[in-house]
Structures are given as structure tokens and as C-alpha cells.
Amino acid sequence: MAPTAGAVEPQSATLSFDCGSFGSGTATLTAAQNGTSATIQVSTSAITAPVNVAAGSVRSTLTLTKNGSGTTTFTGNRNPAIPSGSPVSTGPLTGTVAAGDSLVGKSLKIVVFGITVNCTATSAQSPGPFVF
Structure with a gap:
């Protein structure tokens, strides 16, 4: 028998990011878990x-704050085609978790066409941290 997939709660959360001269706005993070x-x-x-x-x-x-003190990263280079003028969507980004991990979005770095955009979270994650 295959192991059952772990459950992450909530499955979706929002927070705000400031990306400097590239702009600011809200982000929706959608999480899924399969074991670790x-x-x-x-x-x-x-x-x-x-x-x-x-x-x-x-x-x-x-980059997410892990269990209130450390950090962990989720990375990837997958994205759908994004038409000019449309909001950026990226992922799924992959990472490793352990049972009980509590993760909150901290920063986002996006590199496209050699241009790096660094964003910093400016609000609390709502409705709360991802708990794996």
C-alpha cells in the first residue's frame, strides 16, 4: 500500500508583497503536500x-519563516505562459517539510529574462501559517 498524502492546512493563503520599483500587491499561495x-x-x-x-x-x-524562527525555501522554474500586462504566476515550487512544520511567506525572488525581482512580505499571511 502507498503511504497516504499528508494534509496541509490551510490549502490557500494570501499576503502582500512589496517588490520595490517593480510594484506591490497581494499574492495567493496554494500549498499541497505528499509525505515530506x-x-x-x-x-x-x-x-x-x-x-x-x-x-x-x-x-x-x-522563502518562508519556519516554525517561527528559521527559514526554508521552495524553488522552481515552472510557470504558465504569461501574456504581457498580466500578473505573474509561478510554480509549483518544491520544498521539503516535516510533520508539524508551520510556514509563513517571508520573501519572493523571481528571475525572468535575467532581471531579478526581490519582494518582501508586508502583511501577515491570512488566514494563517501553512501547517503540514
Whole structure:
């Protein structure tokens, strides 16, 4: 028998990001878990694509505060095609979790066409941390 997938609660959360001269806005994080592997999908209005962006051309790193003190990262270079002027969506970003981990979004780094955009969370994650 295959092990059952772990449950993460909540499955979706929002928070605000400030991306400097690239803008600011809200982001929706959608989490899923399978054992010690987890994924987080990010969709944010904080950054819009200045030109059409091909699928798979955005490199992203989402840093989350882990259990109130340390940090953990979720990374990936998967994204759907993003039309010019549309909000950036990236993921699923992958990371490793342990039972009981509590994660809250801290920062987001996106690299597209060699341009790095660094975003910092400016609000609390709502409705609360992801608990795995």
C-alpha cells in the first residue's frame, strides 16, 4: 500500500508583497503536500509581465519563516505562459517539510529574462501559517 498524502492546512493563503520599483500587491499561495514533499503555487498582482513570458522561463525562490524562527525555501522554474500586462504566476515550487512544520511567506525572488525581482512580505499571511 502507498503511504497516504499528508494534509496541509490551510490549502490557500494570501499576503502582500512589496517588490520595490517593480510594484506591490497581494499574492495567493496554494500549498499541497505528499509525505515530506510539498509544493506551493504563487500568483501575485505585485509583479506584472512587461512582455509575453514563455512557459517555464521564470525562476522563483519563495522563502518562508519556519516554525517561527528559521527559514526554508521552495524553488522552481515552472510557470504558465504569461501574456504581457498580466500578473505573474509561478510554480509549483518544491520544498521539503516535516510533520508539524508551520510556514509563513517571508520573501519572493523571481528571475525572468535575467532581471531579478526581490519582494518582501508586508502583511501577515491570512488566514494563517501553512501547517503540514
